[in-house]
Amino acid sequence: MFSIERWQEIFEGLYKNKLRTALTGVSVASGIFILVILLGAGNGIQNGIQKQFEQDAVNRVSVWPGVTQKEYNGLGVGRSVQLHNADYDLATTLLKDYIEYKSAIFSVWSGNIVYKKETGTYRVEGVHPDYQFIENASMVKGRFVNQSDNANYEKNVIIGQKVANDLFKNGEDPLGEQLNVSGMIYKVVGVYSDPGGEREESRVFIPIATAQKAYSAGDSIRSMAFTLKKSGQFDNAVAESHEFTQKLETFLKARHTIAPDDQGALYINNSLEQAKNIYIITGGVQAFFWFVGICTIIAGVVGVGNIMLIIVKERTKEIGIRKALGASPISIITMILQEAVFITVIAGFSGLIFGLIVWEIVGPYVEADFFTRPEVDFNVAVTTLVILIVAGAFAGFVPAYRAAKIRPIVALRGE
Amino acid sequence: MIEIKDLHKSYQMGKNSLHVLKGINFDVKEGEFVSIMGSSGSGKSTLLNIIGILDETDEGSYTLDNVPIKNLNETIASQYRNKFLGFVFQSFNLINYKTALDNVALPLYYQGMARKERMERSMHYLEKVGLANWAKHLPNEMSGGQKQRVAIARALASDPKVLLADEPTGALDTKTSYEVMELIQQINDEGKTVLVVTHEPDIADMTKRIVYLKDGQIESDKLVNQIRASQYV
Numbered sequence: 001m002f003s004i005e006r007w008q009e010i011f012e013g014l015y016k017n018k019l020r021t022a023l024t025g026v027s028v029a030s031g032i033f034i035l036v037i038l039l040g041a042g043n044g045i046q047n048g049i050q051k052q053f054e055q056d057a058v059n060r061v062s063v064w065p066g067v068t069q070k071e072y073n074g075l076g077v078g079r080s081v082q083l084h085n086a087d088y089d090l091a092t093t094l095l096k097d098y099i100e101y102k103s104a105i106f107s108v109w110s111g112n113i114v115y116k117k118e119t120g121t122y123r124v125e126g127v128h129p130d131y132q133f134i135e136n137a138s139m140v141k142g143r144f145v146n147q148s149d150n151a152n153y154e155k156n157v158i159i160g161q162k163v164a165n166d167l168f169k170n171g172e173d174p175l176g177e178q179l180n181v182s183g184m185i186y187k188v189v190g191v192y193s194d195p196g197g198e199r200e201e202s203r204v205f206i207p208i209a210t211a212q213k214a215y216s217a218g219d220s221i222r223s224m225a226f227t228l229k230k231s232g233q234f235d236n237a238v239a240e241s242h243e244f245t246q247k248l249e250t251f252l253k254a255r256h257t258i259a260p261d262d263q264g265a266l267y268i269n270n271s272l273e274q275a276k277n278i279y280i281i282t283g284g285v286q287a288f289f290w291f292v293g294i295c296t297i298i299a300g301v302v303g304v305g306n307i308m309l310i311i312v313k314e315r316t317k318e319i320g321i322r323k324a325l326g327a328s329p330i331s332i333i334t335m336i337l338q339e340a341v342f343i344t345v346i347a348g349f350s351g352l353i354f355g356l357i358v359w360e361i362v363g364p365y366v367e368a369d370f371f372t373r374p375e376v377d378f379n380v381a382v383t384t385l386v387i388l389i390v391a392g393a394f395a396g397f398v399p400a401y402r403a404a405k406i407r408p409i410v411a412l413r414g415e
Numbered sequence: 416m417i418e419i420k421d422l423h424k425s426y427q428m429g430k431n432s433l434h435v436l437k438g439i440n441f442d443v444k445e446g447e448f449v450s451i452m453g454s455s456g457s458g459k460s461t462l463l464n465i466i467g468i469l470d471e472t473d474e475g476s477y478t479l480d481n482v483p484i485k486n487l488n489e490t491i492a493s494q495y496r497n498k499f500l501g502f503v504f505q506s507f508n509l510i511n512y513k514t515a516l517d518n519v520a521l522p523l524y525y526q527g528m529a530r531k532e533r534m535e536r537s538m539h540y541l542e543k544v545g546l547a548n549w550a551k552h553l554p555n556e557m558s559g560g561q562k563q564r565v566a567i568a569r570a571l572a573s574d575p576k577v578l579l580a581d582e583p584t585g586a587l588d589t590k591t592s593y594e595v596m597e598l599i600q601q602i603n604d605e606g607k608t609v610l611v612v613t614h615e616p617d618i619a620d621m622t623k624r625i626v627y628l629k630d631g632q633i634e635s636d637k638l639v640n641q642i643r644a645s646q647y648v
Contacts, residue, residue, distance in 0.1 A: 322521070327493055328490040408469050
């Protein structure tokens with residue numbers, strides 16, 4: 001197998017039959033290349049989908065009130081439910097074992113915000129300090145709402161990156177600047193960015209206590225948001241969040257005299273259950289690309305085997321001559337297989353490297369909403385290459401073995 | 416050198432069995448130059464294939480250089496072919512992507528000879544057939560006569576006991592045929608045992624013994640006065 005003489009003989013064969021060598025090589029290389037491209041695209045789509053749902057903390061539960069749709073305990077239909085600070089305080093105390101981050105929210109749907117000559121309309125939300133983590137927001141500058149803001153009704157505002165870009169057009173540092181938010185002056189203490197992109201970044205946050213006071217809301221709140229403590233396993237996490245949701249619902253419905261089966265009075269949105277769907281979708285996408293990839297490998301193996309068959313057929317006479325001159329069957333088989341494996345390895349690696357280079361160069365330019373970071377797991381690629389080589393050698397073995405069995409007189413009778 | 420006793424050979428053609436060789440008794444001593452003649456279907460090529468260990472006997476015995484040739488596996492058969500026999504075919508059977516020199520060197524490669532020695536020895540045999548200048552040429556750059564001389568050089572390269580030629584002049588014109596025969600006569604003059612299958616009487620007359628096959632049996636076997644090919648060239 002490792003004798004130099006034999007390799008010289010094989011290289012001579014490959015070199016003198018350039019066209020055959022090139023065609024075999026190209027078919028193997030293109031097979032691996034397509035596989036790498038497919039795997040990269042599959043990963044890109046998967047990463048893209050995951051990124052789309054990264055905007056909020058994945059185990060988030062939101063609660064907001066609606067209007068009753070059922071009569072209950074003597075109360076009629078069409079009654080608006082209003083949540084209060086007390087609901088929030090009691091719920092967080094009752095369910096504190098589940099909760100990681102918590103915030104009540106008092107939102108002003110659209111606030112007119114003015115800075116010098118620039119104005120814009122943005123959502124204004126009064127929140128607790130934990131809200132930063134519920135939103136998955138990260139601070140670009142300054143800080144988020146803190147406890148003392150709420151305790152002292154501070155008129156501080158934290159603005160989104162988009163808001164900062166819109167209002168501070170000349171590149172001024174927003175920190176410490178005064179903003180007029182719906183007629184009241186606030187001081188900018190922080191700028192945040194959000195993985196959800198511009199839509200999520202065109203909001204401003206103020207302390208909830210300040211918001212309730214400024215908009216004469218008393219102790220009313222508009223909604224509540226929680227994230228739950230992380231659980232090791234995804235299914236456990238879903239179960240726990242389901243449990244939490246039910247307890248919260250039971251508690252709030254009892255407090256507000258809502259029928260337990262009233263669908264419209266209280267909305268509870270559990271992002272983890274949505275996340276489960278996302279996992280199923282990405283799992284499906286991944287399975288699809290694996291299916292396509294495996295089909296590609298099978299096509300590649302069949303292709304290599306087919307090429308081997310043709311090569312052996314074409315070389316029947318040569319094999320007959322070699323046998324007449326004293327070549328043993330085993331030397332014929334190893335010669336054909338060594339050639340085949342050599343071509344497959346070289347061509348396969350070329351296709352692999354070429355595919356990786358293409359993703360390396362093209363990858364950064366094809367960022368889109370549902371397509372990002374198209375990368376290929378190198379180990380997966382190498383594994384498929386090895387499978388292709390082994391399968392190719394195996395596919396080549398059958399015709400090689402048959403060729404070695406051909407009686408020289410049959411092979412030489414050709415003309 | 417070659418001893419064949421009561422040799423039978425038949426081929427299955429579908430459901431029919433074709434009895435090609437029906438009891439051949441045939442000896443060749445070292446240094447002989449024998450031609451096997453016969454009409455097509457007489458079994459002469461089959462006999463040559465059996466002598467060349469390219470085919471197997473059904474019945475009877477075949478001994479080559481005191482080695483019984485019977486029930487050999489493919490690996491042993493290929494070793495014996497390499498060691499004992501040199502083949503020359505009607506259609507030359509050179510490997511068309513190898514140069515003349517590499518073609519001649521091929522049997523030596525299968526003997527496991529080192530490359531340098533292989534090339535020197537192959538060059539020596541190419542010189543012997545007068546084609547030293549054509550060593551680096553591919554077969555398709557050569558004439559038929561040149562190709563056959565390369566094939567003869569290849570057959571001689573492993574220094575076999577017997578040179579087997581199956582219609583060596585079948586694809587050549589008369590003049591080239593005689594040139595090739597002259598070369599084969601020279602080889603025989605040096606002591607090599609040569610067997611030629613032919614259907615051309617003038618070629619057979621250039622050997623020293625003519626065996627006629629008819630319907631799978633030897634019809635006649637006689638020594639003849641050799642006509643030197645050189646007188647025609």
